[in-house]
Amino acid sequence: MKQEKSILNFEGLYGDDYGRYSSEYIFLELIATRSQLFNWTIKPHIHSQLFQLFIVRKGSLLFQEATQEHQLQAPCITLIPPTKLHGLVYNPDVEGYILTLSESIIDEIFKTSSVVWKTLEDIRILNHFEDKTFDKIQKNLANIEFELFGENPERYLMLRAYLTELFISLHRLTKQEEAQQNDSMTMAHFRKFQLLIKQANYPKSIPEFADELNISSVHLNRICNAVSGKSAIELVHQNIINEAQKYLLHTSYSVSEIAYMLKFEYPNYFAKLFKKHTGVSPLEFRKMDRK
Numbered sequence: 001m002k003q004e005k006s007i008l009n010f011e012g013l014y015g016d017d018y019g020r021y022s023s024e025y026i027f028l029e030l031i032a033t034r035s036q037l038f039n040w041t042i043k044p045h046i047h048s049q050l051f052q053l054f055i056v057r058k059g060s061l062l063f064q065e066a067t068q069e070h071q072l073q074a075p076c077i078t079l080i081p082p083t084k085l086h087g088l089v090y091n092p093d094v095e096g097y098i099l100t101l102s103e104s105i106i107d108e109i110f111k112t113s114s115v116v117w118k119t120l121e122d123i124r125i126l127n128h129f130e131d132k133t134f135d136k137i138q139k140n141l142a143n144i145e146f147e148l149f150g151e152n153p154e155r156y157l158m159l160r161a162y163l164t165e166l167f168i169s170l171h172r173l174t175k176q177e178e179a180q181q182n183d184s185m186t187m188a189h190f191r192k193f194q195l196l197i198k199q200a201n202y203p204k205s206i207p208e209f210a211d212e213l214n215i216s217s218v219h220l221n222r223i224c225n226a227v228s229g230k231s232a233i234e235l236v237h238q239n240i241i242n243e244a245q246k247y248l249l250h251t252s253y254s255v256s257e258i259a260y261m262l263k264f265e266y267p268n269y270f271a272k273l274f275k276k277h278t279g280v281s282p283l284e285f286r287k288m289d290r291k
Contacts, residue, residue, distance in 0.1 A: 007085065008045035013100060014038075023104040025050065026159065028145050031096045035088070044087035047080075049103045051120070053170075054078040055141060057134075059094030063087075065123060075134045076127040079170060084123050097141060101163070109164050119171045126173050128180065133173065140166050189213055190227045193220065197239045203263055206232045241277045244270070248286045255282045 010016060013027065014034060031054070035042060044064055056074045063070045063078060064087035072078070074096070080086050082103050110116045144162045147155045196209055209232065210220045217232070224232045240262055247258045259270035274282050 008043060010045060010047055011049070014042055014045060023102050024156075025100070025102040026105065026148060026163075027100045028141070028148055029098055031056070031090065031094055031098055034098070035090050035094075036092070040090040040092055040094075042088040042090075044085050046083050046085050047100075049082050051082065051101050051103060051106055052080045053099040053166075054080070054088070054096065055099070055137065056094060056096040057138065058096065060091050061094055062089040063125065064089070070125060072125065072127065075129060076125065077134075077137065077170065077173075079120070079124040079126075081120055081122065086123065099141065099144070105160075105163065106167070109160060110167070116167065116171045119174045120167070124170070124174055126170065126177060128177055129173075133169070137166065137169055140169065186223050186226060189215060189220070189223050193224070193232070193235070197236055200236075201263065203265075204236075206236070209236075237273060237277060241274060244274055244282065245278075245285065248282055258282070 012025075015038065044066075054077065056072065056076050056078075058074045060071065060073045063072050066085040074094075078086075106120060110120070140162060144159060144166065147158045147162065152158070192213055193209060196212055200209075206220065207217050210217045213220065215223075220232050224230055224235055228235060230238070244258055244262060247253055247261065248255075251258075253261070255271060256267040259267035262270065264270040271282055274285070278285060280288065
């Protein structure tokens, strides 16, 4: 029987087999300091009780999760909660920092904020920064470094303040990226819906369109209203009217023939829908163009 390989698990930093967990543990180091000791390859592993932040300001790397890989380019920030499997393969030109701190510190700072905690539950990769946000985070990191390696009075209180600022900034960035991804998905669904309308062999219901998009009818209507200000059925009807107008203007087909070509069972229903959307009957529309 084949024996499964055990997952590398470090209580302290990667490669430190004698590291011991501390509830007050905070450490900041250059990426190169530890990574070059392992030929720039950090094998997949976990830290049971440590958060880690990888802040990359130059270069590139391959980031490995449990089930997928990401090719990352600076600037980028990766947040790794405890127990999340991760590995990294750096290009030697990489520059940046690794911030490591105990889970108990994060718990203490955000114990009353379930919203922020939810952001910190999963691996997060942030690589879209606006308005010098990345520069602000680097400045925040410099403040943490100053307090961590200094001997100023009340430095632990100051560290808590800077760490709070840092993780709230990351939380906000996460929300912004989620909103951008949702916007992109909304537009992708809308464009696909427009294509399905044009390809449809009418009659076809809104639930049938929604099924093809793998979303609900309610969600489809929300998307259509958000992008166009019209419901899904209004967009379907608009496409039908556009096609009908082309037939009326450029062919000699009768209204009944056009209705059947557009898959209407009853021509009078087609005429009623046409007038509702244009304000005139199909025949009146055809006559108006020929005057």
